[in-house]
Amino acid sequence: MPATRALLPLVLLMALQVMVCGGACVEVDSDTEAVANQGFKLGCISCKKRGEVKATASVSWFFQAWDDNVSSELYTYAEREGKVMDPRFYGRLHWNGSKNTEDLQDGSIYILNVTFNDTGTYQCKFRRMLIYSNSIYETNPNKTVIMKVVPRVTRGMASIMSEVMMYVSIIGLQLWLLVEMIYCYRKISAAGEEALRESAAEYLAVESESKEVEVAE
Structure with missing residues (x-):
């Protein structure tokens, strides 16, 4: 999928940064x-x-x-x-x-x-x-x-904003995953329908050739 392939380099880069910085000060x-x-x-x-x-x-x-x-x-x-x-x-x-x-x-x-x-x-x-x-x-x-x-204990504005942004990020990620699932489902469904149409066309073509052969005989 194009979206997944586009995100893959970013995910790999982030993982590499974590590995490099994991033991750093x-x-x-x-x-x-x-x-x-x-x-x-x-x-x-x-x-x-x-x-x-x-x-x-x-x-x-x-x-x-x-x-x-x-x-x-x-x-x-x-x-x-x-x-x-x-x-x-x-x-x-x-x-x-x-x-x-x-x-x-x-x-x-x-x-x-x-x-x-x-x-x-x-x-x-x-x-x-x-x-x-x-x-x-x-x-x-x-x-x-x-x-x-x-x-x-008091909660400053920075703490509140951080928590809000965390929830926004989680919701955004879930929505993105939902969109990806719908996109993948539609791609698979379209590919399946196309395959069925091709199979039906091939079947009709074979049937037509068989009838032509029978008429000729």
């Missing part, structure tokens, strides 16, 4: 709305641009409360060990990033029992050392997350 922005008395992940991903280059990295987090003018060091993670630096987060902060490696690309942390006092600006700073055969090159990517604490 993807930089995803952190959520920014936390719910009071629940846990919250502060995401911070910094992908290494050249995967074949050996590297080591450390991560430092800084926090500036909404009613404060300065930021303070919140957390550090280096050589597979983390340390909470801000007393306000003692016993409530855990490493949620890359594990069992010094080549860190995910520097996320997790806050337990979020309070309204945790509202503010969080900054995640990487210190990455790229180790080449004859040199070492340092990079310092950083991410900023402005976190808001709310009393209960």
Whole structure:
């Protein structure tokens, strides 16, 4: 079918992209709305641009409360060990990033029992050392997350629109499949009718020849 053949290259391309990107690092922005008395992940991903280059990295987090003018060091993670630096987060902060490696690309942390006092600006700073055969090159990517604490889960317009688009896509796909089924049925039906007409024409032709032969005899 023409429509199916036209979509086949697109499907193959998407599958190839998934296979290629399946194990790749993807930089995803952190959520920014936390719910009071629940846990919250502060995401911070910094992908290494050249995967074949050996590297080591450390991560430092800084926090500036909404009613404060300065930021303070919140957390550090280096050589597979983390340390909470801000007393306000003692016993409530855990490493949620890359594990069992010094080549860190995910520097996320997790806050337990979020309070309204945790509202503010969080900054995640990487210190990455790229180790080449004859040199070492340092990079310092950083991410900023402005976190808001709310009393209960709220749904933003982006979330609502995403859900609406998901349902629209599902309905659209189902309609497309229905159209394809009708198109295929009509093609098969038309082909069957054509075959029947050809068979009938051949039968009539044979009958006509037989009668002509009988008359001639």
